[in-house]
Amino acid sequence: MLNRLGNTLKVALSVVFVANSLGAEKPNVVFIIADDLGYGEVGCFGQEKIPTPNIDKLAAGGMKLTQHYSGAPVCAPARCVLMSGKHLGHADIRGNRQAKVSFPQFSEGQHPIAKDTVLIPELFKNAGYATAAIGKWGLGPVGSTGDPNQHGFDLFFGYNCQAVAHSYYPKYLWRNDQQVEINAKPIPGHVKPITGEVKAEDYIGETYAPKLMISEAEKFIADKKGSPFFLYLAFIEPHVAMHPPLESVNKFPKEWDTEPHRGEAGYLPHPRPRAAYAAMISDLDSYVGRVVAALEKAGVADHTMIVFTGDNGTTMESGPKARFNVGGVDAKFFNSTAGLRGFKGSVYEGGLRVPTIVSYPGKVKAGSESNALGYFADWFPTLCAAAEIETPAKLDGENLLPVLEGGAVKKDRKPLVWVFPETSGQVAVRIGDYKVLKRGLNRKQSDPWEVYEIPVDRAETKNLAKEKPELIEEAVRILKQESAENPIFPVKIPEA
Incomplete structure (x- = not known):
């Protein structure tokens, strides 16, 4: 009988040990961010011309977030909000300012984040994670206080x-x-507009940087499969200039392009701008497939949380009557904004709302979808919660993990805040179903306040400012409360 009791105890202890081991096992995190990817530029968010089978498969195996927003309408501040968990009213970086403006010793790079600003990877590294950033940084030159290392x-x-x-x-x-x-x-990514024949071959070099970066990501996954890792993949597609490999361009119909981009909309010319842009998004999709395949080959796919998103909307218009958006992008042809108003650089939906997918086997239901409000400031507490890492105090974001795991949408979440000094100065606040915004703050005469009920007016066509003055007053109160002074990126908060 004692032997039976002993065996029973051993089995019980083994079960406890295994349970504790599984509970203690930390998930890997792969955060993928595309560059200037429009809300409607992938298949699972409505794209009809450019196939994105790998991104669509990721969505089919996870959750689509249909009301998820970037932290800013342009690159550097969006990434600062993401990495710091601080919205634009508190973030170090609130615009695309070059480092050399304040620090002439640097010949490249953007204005650096402060030395004491804590970023997501710092907490993951302290928790025993291997950490890597592959792709585009934009938060401070090498050797500055914003150096990624x-x-x-x-x-x-x-x-x-x-x-x-x-x-x-x-x-x-x-x-x-x-x-x-x-x-x-x-x-170079820029030349003066040209006349005469436009040849794609004139802008093709020897080594295509994205190929090196995706290979580096695959190697990192293979090398670190034995321990938890945090991998930040900031791919540069589909940000212009457009000079993708010819084999990628040739996958798309020649009939698409009836006229070349001669560089009149900036960046590089291309004889087949529609095909070239599609090629960039198609290549981006292939990288997502390669990342998933690398995780599967390493045997860690079932224990990895993957987030896919974009840093802001598709590239802005180059002029009111121009044939192309900046860099030769034909956003109308691809319905890049999926009917949303505005582009990159704008606090309208087309500049801020980004296609977002989360895959997390066993935690996030396959084929699910959520219209829960969220934005980049939320990823700091969310990723920490997923990895069971204590979240720092005074973050602006909220933990979305309960939503991702199928919980009820929180109805009283914090307002979403944007304080953006560029493109003439703009502010916006999302308060529940309503977005309140004002533009032209750096002009002598700013634009009137605008209020939109987003769930029923996603294209922001009906301004409710006259009907909802109390929302404007609430937005002003929030903006004043949530905007710390930043002399490098000043924005004067307007009155109601």
Whole structure:
């Protein structure tokens, strides 16, 4: 009988041990962010011309977030909000300011985040995670207080500077603090508009940077499969300039393009701008497929949370009567905004709402969808909750993990706040179903207040400002309460 009791005890202890081991196992996190990807530019969010089978498959195996927003309508501040968990009223970086404006010792890179600003990877590294950032950084030059290696990343590989990332064939990429030459003859992302024949071959270099970055991501996953890892993949597609590999362009119909982009809308010319833009999104989709395949090959796919999103809306118009948006993008042809108003640089829905997918086997229901409000500031507490890492105090975001795991949508969440000094100065607040915004704050005469009921007017066509003056007053109160002074990126909060 004692033997039976002993065996029973051993089995019980084994069950407890296994349960504790499983409970203690930390999930991997792969956060994928595309660059200037419109809300409607992937299939599962309505795109009809560009196939995105890998992104669509990710959505089919996880959850689509249909009312998820970027932290800002342009690159650097969006990434600052994401990494710091602080909205634009509190973020260090609130615009695309170049570092050399304040720090002439740096020849490239954007204005750096502060040394004492805590970013997501710092907490993950302290919790025993291997950490890597691959792709575009944009939050401070190498050697500055915004250096990615100084904020929790064991490995950084890619573009430090957003301006350099306008070229897909740059002279070099960064590996931590070292420049790695990849093209002896780099291809710049900008030229003056040209006349005569436009040849795609004239803008193709030897080494295509995105191919190196996706290979680096695959290697990181393979090397770190034995321990938890946090991988931030900031791909540069489909940000212009458009000079993707010819084999990618040739996948799309020649009939699409009846006229070339000669560079009149900025960046590089291309003889087949529609096909070239589609090629960039198609290549982005292939990278997502390769990441998933790498996770499966490493045997960690079932224990990895993947987030896919974009940093802001599709590239802005180049003029009221221009044939193309900036860089030759034909946003009308692709219905890039899926009917939303505005583009990159705007606090309208088309500038801020981004396609967002979360895959987390066993936690997030396959094929699910949520219209819960959320934005970039929420990812800091959400990812920490998923990894059971204690969340810092005074973050602006909210933990979305209960929503991702199928819980009820929180109806009294914090308002979403944007305080954006660029594009003439703009502010916006999402309060429940309503968005209150004002533009032109840096002009002598700002635009009137605007109020939209987003669930029933996603295209922001009916301004309810006259009917809802109390919402404007509430938005002003929130903006004044939630906007810390930032002399580098000043915005004067208007009165109601």
